Amino acid sequence: MGNTFSNIGVYVVGILGILYLFAVLMRFLLQLARADFYNPISQGIVKVTNPLLLPLRKVVPGFFGIDMASVVLALLVGLVMILICGLLAGGVLLNPLSALLWSLIGSVSTVIAVVFIGLLISIVASWIAPNSGHPALILLHQLLEPFCGPVRRLIPQLGVIDISPIFVFILLTVADKLLFGFAQMANMPPFAYSLFWHIPGF
Template sequence: MVNTFSNIGVFLLASLGILYLFAVLLRFLLQLARADFYNPISQGIVKVTNPVLLPLRKVVPGLFGVDMASVVLALLVGWVMILGCGLLASGGLYNPASALLWSLIGCAMTVIAIAFVGLLISIVFSWIAPHSGHPALLLLHQLLEPFCGPVRKLIPPLGMIDISPIFVFILLTVADKLLLGFAQMANMPAFVYSLFWHIPGF
């Protein structure tokens, strides 16, 4: 019975934690991309993250136009998720410093997974609804621009075909593999790795 309650606790904490982490990282990426603040999805993300992020901004200033408060909040969410789930699962507490490093790696993996899945969705809808003005698709294109824009400048389209997403996929996959290597070097447990989103199949 105790194990059952522990498993339920881990499930709830991990589910709520990764959903909130997703919202915080999305806000960070949308700000980085200078995406439409008035998009209804942007407004929803702002409402979810503001209660914690606004007080944190009073303590953590921005740096070179980057919202460092969002970065700190994402690391803290991952850190709490790792420590809390580890405590519920095994009854022991992970080293807080190691947990913070694992949180950094996990957050980076989640950002890569967001970009990877987002790019897949964007490509699919470019074929089935190329002229769609849906707010979600418009926001997705804006979010992906920091990933795709630099590659597109180096690799121009072949006629009407934009092949830059292929190279973005390759770069994201390489980055994910490098992070997996860093995770192994940092002795990140498989349990902690499973708490974060990562590219499907890796």
């Protein structure tokens, strides 16, 4: 019975934590991409993250236009997730510095997964709704441009076919594999690794 309650606790903390981490990372990525602040989805993300992010901005300044407060908040959310789930899963108080490193690995992995899945959605949407003005698709396009734009400038189109997403997929997959290897080198526990999002199939 004790293990059951522990597993439920890990599940609940993991779900709530990753959803909030997703919101924080989305805010960071959207700001990095200079996406439409007034998009209704952007506004929803702002409302969810403001209560913790605004106080943090008072002590964590930006850096060359990068919202470092969002980065710090993402790391703290991942850190809390790992520490709480470590206690629930095995009753172990983990080293906070190690947990912070694992949080960084997990956050980067989640960013890779978000971009990977977002690119898949964008490709499917371009087939079934090529001229859609839906706010979610507009925001998704703006979010992906910093990742796809540089590759598109290097890789020429084949007529009207944009093949840059293929190379972005390859780069993301390689990055995910390297990150997994780094997680093993950092002795990241399987339970901590599983708390974060990863590219499907990896």
